[in-house]
Amino acid sequence: MARVIREGEPVLLEEMSSELLQSFAQGSVHAQFMIEHEYRSAIVAPLIARGRTLGALSALRLGAGKAYGEEELELFCELALRAALAIDNARLYSDLRRVEQRLEAVLASVAEAITVIDGEGRTIFANQAAADLLGYATPAEVTSAPPGSIMSRFLVLDEHGRELDLEQMPARRLLASGEQPEPLLVRNIVRATGEERWLIVRSAPIADPEAEGVRYAVNVFEDITDVKRAQLTESFMAEASRVLASSMDYDDTLQRIARLAVPRIADWCVVDLLDEQGQIRRVAVHHSDPRKLELARALDSGYRPRLDEPLGVPEVIRSGETRIYTDIPAQALAAYAQDSEHLRLLSEIGATSVVIVPMIGATGAVGAITLVSAESLRRLTSADLGLAERLGRRAGTAVENARLYTERSRIAHTLQQALLPSSLPQVPMAEVQARYRAAGELNEVGGDFYDVFEHDEDSWMLVIGDVCGKGPRAAGVTALARHTLRAASMSGQGPAEMLQTLHLALLRQPPDADLCTVCLVQAQPAREGLRLVVALAGHPPPLLIGVDGETVALGKPGTLLGVLDPIHITERRAELHVGETLLLYTDGVPEAGHAQEGLGEEGLRELCRAGRTLSLEGLLELIEWTALERARGSLRDDLALLALRARAGAKIEIG
Amino acid sequence: MSVGEHLRIEVRRDRDRTVLALHGELDLLAAPQLQREIERCEGNPADTLVLDLDDVRFIDSAGLRVILAAHQRAGERGGRMALTPGPEQVQRLLSIAGVGDRLQTIASPDALLV
Numbered sequence: 001m002a003r004v005i006r007e008g009e010p011v012l013l014e015e016m017s018s019e020l021l022q023s024f025a026q027g028s029v030h031a032q033f034m035i036e037h038e039y040r041s042a043i044v045a046p047l048i049a050r051g052r053t054l055g056a057l058s059a060l061r062l063g064a065g066k067a068y069g070e071e072e073l074e075l076f077c078e079l080a081l082r083a084a085l086a087i088d089n090a091r092l093y094s095d096l097r098r099v100e101q102r103l104e105a106v107l108a109s110v111a112e113a114i115t116v117i118d119g120e121g122r123t124i125f126a127n128q129a130a131a132d133l134l135g136y137a138t139p140a141e142v143t144s145a146p147p148g149s150i151m152s153r154f155l156v157l158d159e160h161g162r163e164l165d166l167e168q169m170p171a172r173r174l175l176a177s178g179e180q181p182e183p184l185l186v187r188n189i190v191r192a193t194g195e196e197r198w199l200i201v202r203s204a205p206i207a208d209p210e211a212e213g214v215r216y217a218v219n220v221f222e223d224i225t226d227v228k229r230a231q232l233t234e235s236f237m238a239e240a241s242r243v244l245a246s247s248m249d250y251d252d253t254l255q256r257i258a259r260l261a262v263p264r265i266a267d268w269c270v271v272d273l274l275d276e277q278g279q280i281r282r283v284a285v286h287h288s289d290p291r292k293l294e295l296a297r298a299l300d301s302g303y304r305p306r307l308d309e310p311l312g313v314p315e316v317i318r319s320g321e322t323r324i325y326t327d328i329p330a331q332a333l334a335a336y337a338q339d340s341e342h343l344r345l346l347s348e349i350g351a352t353s354v355v356i357v358p359m360i361g362a363t364g365a366v367g368a369i370t371l372v373s374a375e376s377l378r379r380l381t382s383a384d385l386g387l388a389e390r391l392g393r394r395a396g397t398a399v400e401n402a403r404l405y406t407e408r409s410r411i412a413h414t415l416q417q418a419l420l421p422s423s424l425p426q427v428p429m430a431e432v433q434a435r436y437r438a439a440g441e442l443n444e445v446g447g448d449f450y451d452v453f454e455h456d457e458d459s460w461m462l463v464i465g466d467v468c469g470k471g472p473r474a475a476g477v478t479a480l481a482r483h484t485l486r487a488a489s490m491s492g493q494g495p496a497e498m499l500q501t502l503h504l505a506l507l508r509q510p511p512d513a514d515l516c517t518v519c520l521v522q523a524q525p526a527r528e529g530l531r532l533v534v535a536l537a538g539h540p541p542p543l544l545i546g547v548d549g550e551t552v553a554l555g556k557p558g559t560l561l562g563v564l565d566p567i568h569i570t571e572r573r574a575e576l577h578v579g580e581t582l583l584l585y586t587d588g589v590p591e592a593g594h595a596q597e598g599l600g601e602e603g604l605r606e607l608c609r610a611g612r613t614l615s616l617e618g619l620l621e622l623i624e625w626t627a628l629e630r631a632r633g634s635l636r637d638d639l640a641l642l643a644l645r646a647r648a649g650a651k652i653e654i655g
Numbered sequence: 656m657s658v659g660e661h662l663r664i665e666v667r668r669d670r671d672r673t674v675l676a677l678h679g680e681l682d683l684l685a686a687p688q689l690q691r692e693i694e695r696c697e698g699n700p701a702d703t704l705v706l707d708l709d710d711v712r713f714i715d716s717a718g719l720r721v722i723l724a725a726h727q728r729a730g731e732r733g734g735r736m737a738l739t740p741g742p743e744q745v746q747r748l749l750s751i752a753g754v755g756d757r758l759q760t761i762a763s764p765d766a767l768l769v
Contacts, residue, residue, distance in 0.1 A: 468716040515720050517752065538752040559753035563723045568753065587748075591715060598713075601747075637683070637715060 001044050004056045010045040010080070012073045041067040045080035049088035057083060113221040116206070117171045121147035124216070133197070133221055135190060155189040155377050161263065170203035171217035178214050180205065185224075194352060194379025198228035233387045236264060240391055244398035248405050251283050257395060258286035261371065265387065266380060268349070268372035270296070272305070272313050273399065274365070280305050280313060283367070292349075299345050303338055311336060313368045316356045320365045322389055325354040326381060353380040357392035361400030369395060419478045424452050427460045429525040430576075431645045435620045437628070439588065439635035447474040448586045448640035451482055455489050458524055461498075464584040464642045465518040465539065480505060481516055495520040495535035496569040499561065503537070506562030516561045519584055521644070529577040529646040535569055537561050540590070543605065544574065545581040549612030551605045554582070581616065581645045583608065585623075588637035592627035599630050616645045661685060664692050667764075674764045676707040681718030689718065693725045697732075704729060707764040708741030714748055726758055737761045737768060 004011055013020070016039055025031035041061040047054040057080040061068060104127075107114055113130035115123050126134070126142035134150055136142045142150065148166060156164045166172055170181040183202045189195070200222040208215035243256045254271045261269035271284040282304065285296040305313045316323055328351055337343035351372045358365040369392050373380050416438060424432045434450055447467035455461040463485055467477040484505045488498040499518060506516060517538035524531040534542060538560020541553040554574050559567035576582055590601045599607075607626055611619040620641050627639055662685035665676040673696045681689060696704055706722065708714075722738070729736040737759040740746055749755040761768065 466716060468720050515716065515723065517716065536751075536753070538754070540751050557751055557753045557755075559757070560719075563720070563727065564754060564757050587716065587751075591713075 047084035049084040255284040258284035266371035270370040273367035359396035435641040448638035549609035592631040672703040683717040686717040
């Protein structure tokens with residue numbers, strides 16, 4: 001038997017003599033046993049399966065019967081062959097089970113969903129993760145699903161929102177072409193629930209051993225929903241922040257936000273603001289289909305939400321808390337609707353889920369953003385709340401900032417108007433015109449000022465000045481200057497004295513007060529034209545523009561006010577004849593534009609020449625617009641112009 | 656040396672003075688920068704501060720205000736401040752402001768102070 005196993009060849013022993021039996025007995029007892037039992041004839045056949053010897057099969061005939069012959073040997077060898085195959089199959093099967101169990105244990109423990117698809121598109125294997133991902137209870141349910149029925153449970157979109165069909169999936173392409181496809185990023189939406197998942201789908205081939213080509217495709221689905229959402233949230237927020245920071249016109253930026261949100265986050269985006277009167281105002285509605293927007297318009301015109309309503313946008317604005325409706329049953333919609341037309345419009349929108357987030361600023365909710373999913377299948381879930389709430393806070397802050405800014409510019413404008421005369425008085429024998437333009441931002445009060453008032457019974461005072469600096473502090477100094485000069489005038493002081501008074505008032509201001517320059521011109525109508533007294537305190541001298549356009553600077557430079565003490569002010573007298581013009585200006589006029597391109601004093605004089613035939617208003621307009629042009633629309637200092645033109649008129653009897 | 660948007664200030668210390676050489680435009684935007692630089696130099700009260708204005712292309716009332724404030728403080732602590740005359744626009748502004756004769760002017764930053 002050992003030889004048969006060793007050599008793999010069958011042996012037939014037709015007649016076994018006692019010598020033969022003794023030769024392979026394993027001792028005398030064994031030999032005695034075989035002789036006593038009359039061992040006569042034997043066949044030993046090897047058990048060989050798939051080229052491997054598993055053992056041997058032996059048959060023994062005792063006593064007087066017929067000895068084994070060739071015929072029995074052949075039969076017995078056939079039997080041994082079958083037995084060997086059966087034994088080997090049983091072993092192979094149990095090995096396979098073990099491997100399979102091990103493999104299943106491994107696949108079950110990996111987080112990635114794995115399926116195996118055969119050439120007919122049947123799923124022949126799925127792990128538990130795959131069953132979970134595909135919405136089945138067990139892997140067995142997946143493998144018993146008919147081909148194509150799995151994919152039909154999902155809306156499968158690519159990264160750009162285009163729908164993909166079965167043939168574009170990597171496994172199908174692999175089975176069809178045999179070529180290894182690139183991993184595919186897909187956005188999977190479960191049709192039944194609207195649940196969204198981002199997946200990377202990879203397919204690897206299992207070759208067909210019997211034929212060329214691919215027999216199975218192994219699918220590995222990697223769920224990157226969290227990563228992808230975080231990434232989309234960040235890029236959306238970055239873009240939204242850019243839009244919100246781009247302008248102070250929040251109606252416009254909120255409309256752009258609504259357009260940004262559709263279709264990336266939702267099918268509809270609506271923005272409502274709470275205005276200062278406590279009314280809810282719809283600022284933006286967006287949907288990618290303009291026909292749908294008609295519905296929104298009809299809703300807004302007929303059923304605008306009021307702040308005291310118990311549900312929806314009003315409730316979110318009142319409470320400052322987010323509301324999410326992941327499921328909107330028909331009866332809830334019917335209960336919410338105010339009448340049948342309202343219900344019809346709401347039903348037509350077909351919302352499947354709604355998120356309403358408050359737009360929160362430092363002082364509370366200033367409005368709400370409503371995101372609605374409808375026909376796209378994708379439902380809004382609590383996973384969308386993070387993004388929506390961040391958007392609400394960012395937009396709320398932007399709206400609040402813009403409102404504060406508008407409020408500040410309104411205050412600044414009011415203040416500025418308070419610092420300037422609301423109208424200029426009539427000066428006999430003369431025409432008076434003024435121009436003022438503050439530099440820079442709307443919400444900064446400029447430091448330039450001018451004033452014209454009756455000084456005494458027969459003369460008028462023209463004031464132009466510049467407080468260095470801007471904003472509330474400069475406005476305070478400007479107000480002080482204007483009112484001090486008026487008070488000094490009323491107490492009967494002349495121009496130089498008035499400037500001394502203002503200087504003392506400024507010195508009593510807190511230290512480091514803004515310095516101030518002033519030009520005062522006392523104008524007294526005379527028989528032909530006006531008599532002038534000019535006093536300068538650190539201010540550019542006024543220009544006397546002759547009828548021919550030639551200019552002369554009047555006055556003697558004096559010390560600016562409020563810093564160096566004492567100051568030296570000199571009064572100078574001059575005559576303004578009929579047709580001549582006196583132009584008072586602040587340094588923002590010649591300094592408009594950058595050093596080399598600036599208008600300059602010479603440029604200003606040239607403009608006066610060029611504009612000699614213009615009306616007084618026309619001349620000031622020419623100067624203002626030229627200065628603006630030189631500054632390319634962006635003044636670095638305020639501009640103030642005050643002009644007096646002597647005109648022929650009814651002669652006035654003086655004294 | 657500190658570099659602003661359009662004003663560059665070079666600081667040089669000599670035995671008896673600190674010279675700030677200004678290059679560029681001394682306007683509302685640049686004034687705080689000069690203010691800081693001057694304050695840094697005022698650590699040594701006996702020192703004389705010289706502002707070299709020869710390369711100042713533009714000065715406005717905000718720039719002037721910083722110079723006048725430094726002049727005031729120098730007087731209060733018994734120190735001195737002087738300027739070089741600077742280009743025409745600077746001279747004109749100082750003259751219009753009526754302060755040209757109140758500030759000590761020296762021909763060059765190294766000229767003798769009397």
